Amino acid sequence: MNINIYDVSKKAGVSIATVSRVLNGNAKVSEKTRDKVINAMKELDYTPNVFARGLGLNTMKTIGIMCIDSSDIYLANAVYYLEQELRKYNYDSILCCTGKDYNNKKNYLELLLSKRVDGIILAGSQFVENTSEHNNDYIINAAKDVPIVLVNGYLDADNIYSVMCNDEEAVYNATKLLINNSHRNIVYLYTSTSYSGMNKYRGYLKAINEAGITLPDEFHHLCGKNISHARDYLTYLYDKGMKFDAVMTSDDSIAAGAVKFAHTHGTRIPEDLEVIGYNNSVLSLCTEPELTSIDSKVEELSSCAVSVLMKVLSGEDADNHSIIAADIIKRNTTIF
Incomplete structure (x- = not known):
């Protein structure tokens, strides 16, 4: 049985974010809470990996990025800005272009997890299924191991964060x-x-x-x-x-x-x-x-997505749902 931080959070009766804070040595966590998390980890024989930056263990300093189609102008820009932002934090990235097929998306997400990435960013709104919600289980399950940020998507589950345009x-x-x-x-x-x-x-x-x-x-x-x-x-x-x-x-x-x-x-x-x-x-x-x-605001969305992920990885509080306001750029196909 693979034990993950979701199991630790349930055992300790705290949130995944709190477990992350403990693993990162965040001073905001009380001694009582810290002891509950550490005891839960011992009981479950849990060995921290990608969240263990604060303990000096084997963080890969790598983020997985998934998009449907890198030839799409919007997604190509999103990937560019995401990679630029990640470099500012000294993170590398692995890009997977999945296409729209459900099994491909699922397999690529599992591939990124096998590479022991520290977190995953899903760029674009077509990873979350509206009609068959059980098809989102692969994302929800992956978030038990690493934080996931959705750019222009929304999924209400633990350790999943969304950054949206209005x-x-x-x-x-x-x-x-x-x-x-x-x-x-x-x-x-x-x-x-x-x-x-x-x-x-x-x-x-x-x-x-x-x-x-x-x-x-x-x-x-x-x-x-x-x-x-x-x-x-x-x-x-x-x-x-x-x-x-x-x-x-x-x-x-x-x-x-x-x-x-x-x-x-x-x-x-x-x-x-x-x-x-x-x-x-x-x-x-x-x-x-x-x-x-x-x-x-694809550049602002991308910057915000990386900022949220960095906060989560460092054990800080991060907004689960961030909204960026759009602007109308007036040119010559309208009179108003």
């Missing part, structure tokens, strides 16, 4: 700006049903419902994270005679597709069609006109 509020505010600019036929194109993806979708629906606007189901559409997919879907609506005067999106790539649609059909942007992207990526500067986009 996606719902950001899309809500952007959609409200379109509504206040007299738009009533606003298409919403999104790429994911992940935790972050559904928060964005809820923001759009909230703004539409508050304004008393009723739209056909075709006006909110899950499409591939691909410029041509968005262009082709808007062409489909156009050919059906379904008129729309604004497009709100969950990613700059599909907002760029909306711009391509407009060029193809002689639709003026922003006079006839306003478009808003998401992530404020390099794509927002590559279209003509340049895209208004929501800046989801």
Whole structure:
């Protein structure tokens, strides 16, 4: 039987964070609590490993990073900033690009644990399953051994920390700006049903419902994270005679597709069609006109994720759920 700090915390009747503090020699822990943890470790014959920095044992000074697709612009930036931040703390990193397959994600997480990493950062929202919650057990079980930080994901479990952009509020505010600019036929194109993806979708629906606007189901559409997919879907609506005067999106790539649609059909942007992207990526500067986009603060999210993880590893108090506020970057695809 493999004993981990989760077992120690249960045996001692304290939190995982408290066990971490004891192992790191944190002065905030009372002698009574420290003795309870040490006695629990002895009874369980537990040998600390990755949390044992304060005891001078075999920390690897290495963090595992997992992402779905390193070719994705947002995730590539996240990985870059995460590695830069980790270097500031003299940590190395191991990167695993898992794809979307559940078994691959699970196997790569187990691989990182076998490498005895000190902690794991899951970059992107597609590691947490919304529909099959038991599929999150592999993350919850891994967190019994090492702290896990989710960047743009949320999972309520011990030793798991999340750092999020306020996606719902950001899309809500952007959609409200379109509504206040007299738009009533606003298409919403999104790429994911992940935790972050559904928060964005809820923001759009909230703004539409508050304004008393009723739209056909075709006006909110899950499409591939691909410029041509968005262009082709808007062409489909156009050919059906379904008129729309604004497009709100969950990613700059599909907002760029909306711009391509407009060029193809002689639709003026922003006079006839306003478009808003998401992530404020390099794509927002590559279209003509340049895209208004929501800046989801990937650099700040990454910095915050590493800061949270470093606090946990040093036995300090860390927020379980951190939220970063997004900004709307106004360019030339909107009039507001």
